[in-house]
Amino acid sequence: MSWVPAYHQRNLGNLDNLAPNTRAQAMKWYQYCVDNTIDVLIYETIRTVAQQRENMAKGASKTMKSYHLVGQALDFVPIADGKAQWSKSAYSKFPFYAAIQYAEKLGFEAGYRWGWDAPHLQYNYKGYGTDKVRTVAAAAPINVMSKEETLTLQEKLTKLGLDTNGVDGIYGKGTTNAVMILQRRTGLAIDGIAGKNTLAKIDELLKQKSLIGTPGTFRVFIGTFGTPEAAEEAAKKVGFNAFKGENENRVYTGVFTSLESAEEARALIEAEHGYNPKIKSYSA
Numbered sequence: 001m002s003w004v005p006a007y008h009q010r011n012l013g014n015l016d017n018l019a020p021n022t023r024a025q026a027m028k029w030y031q032y033c034v035d036n037t038i039d040v041l042i043y044e045t046i047r048t049v050a051q052q053r054e055n056m057a058k059g060a061s062k063t064m065k066s067y068h069l070v071g072q073a074l075d076f077v078p079i080a081d082g083k084a085q086w087s088k089s090a091y092s093k094f095p096f097y098a099a100i101q102y103a104e105k106l107g108f109e110a111g112y113r114w115g116w117d118a119p120h121l122q123y124n125y126k127g128y129g130t131d132k133v134r135t136v137a138a139a140a141p142i143n144v145m146s147k148e149e150t151l152t153l154q155e156k157l158t159k160l161g162l163d164t165n166g167v168d169g170i171y172g173k174g175t176t177n178a179v180m181i182l183q184r185r186t187g188l189a190i191d192g193i194a195g196k197n198t199l200a201k202i203d204e205l206l207k208q209k210s211l212i213g214t215p216g217t218f219r220v221f222i223g224t225f226g227t228p229e230a231a232e233e234a235a236k237k238v239g240f241n242a243f244k245g246e247n248e249n250r251v252y253t254g255v256f257t258s259l260e261s262a263e264e265a266r267a268l269i270e271a272e273h274g275y276n277p278k279i280k281s282y283s284a
């Protein structure tokens with residue numbers, strides 16, 4: 001395992017409470033911190049009205065219209081040698097200042113600029129209190145593995161008969177999916193993150209030469225549509241490298257190398273569109 005922030009679990013828990021679009025941006029910011037070994041504690045995200053009143057009374061907050069009340073703000077503190085650095089000057093030092101700049105690049109407003117609220121990052125979205133419905137793709141799980149570690153993980157998962165959607169060192173949707181399938185089938189907590197228990201289980205299965213997945217070549221066919229436009233639209237919505245047949249209004253996905261991954265895609269298509277898609281197997 002490569003470097004993990006000192007308060008990683010607490011950070012993930014707090015990030016989870018943010019409004020959906022703010023959360024997606026905040027996860028990108030946190031991933032940047034992880035990738036650059038910038039240790040932070042995200043100590044507060046959502047806040048109740050009562051807490052906000054208390055903060056105002058103490059002088060810690062200046063408005064009742066806090067972005068924390070609507071899940072559009074987080075507060076973080078730099079961590080150095082495992083200890084929180086609360087002084088304002090800590091925020092102006094490398095690498096924490098770079099983290100603030102990156103947050104701004106992602107569209108956050110930094111309390112650091114106001115001069116009196118350095119921990120604070122808020123996301124305006126479409127205005128105060130507007131971030132209620134998810135309009136972006138789900139936030140990707142935070143990955144703490146290096147590219148090389150991810151490559152090794154992908155090779156191992158492939159050996160177990162799972163489809164990581166390429167062995168490329170990128171911990172994307174395909175790898176997350178493969179990890180979740182493995183976790184489900186072995187009774188582990190299903191979070192898509194290859195933590196200590198999951199990695200130990202993978203090595204154990206490899207030693208036993210077990211197959212967790214069903215390797216092969218599979219595609220998911222959605223079916224036919226009345227018009228080419230409807231077929232295009234359905235293909236776009238699937239997101240799994242979907243294609244429309246050249247001479248027909250049939251939509252199909254790219255190739256999956258395990259039956260289980262194709263089944264995941266099939267279930268998603270069915271939930272999303274209400275169709276009953278078919279999985280087609282090819283001999284190699």
Ligand SMILES: [Zn+2]
Pocket residue numbers: 068073074075119120121
């Ligand atoms: Zn704040």
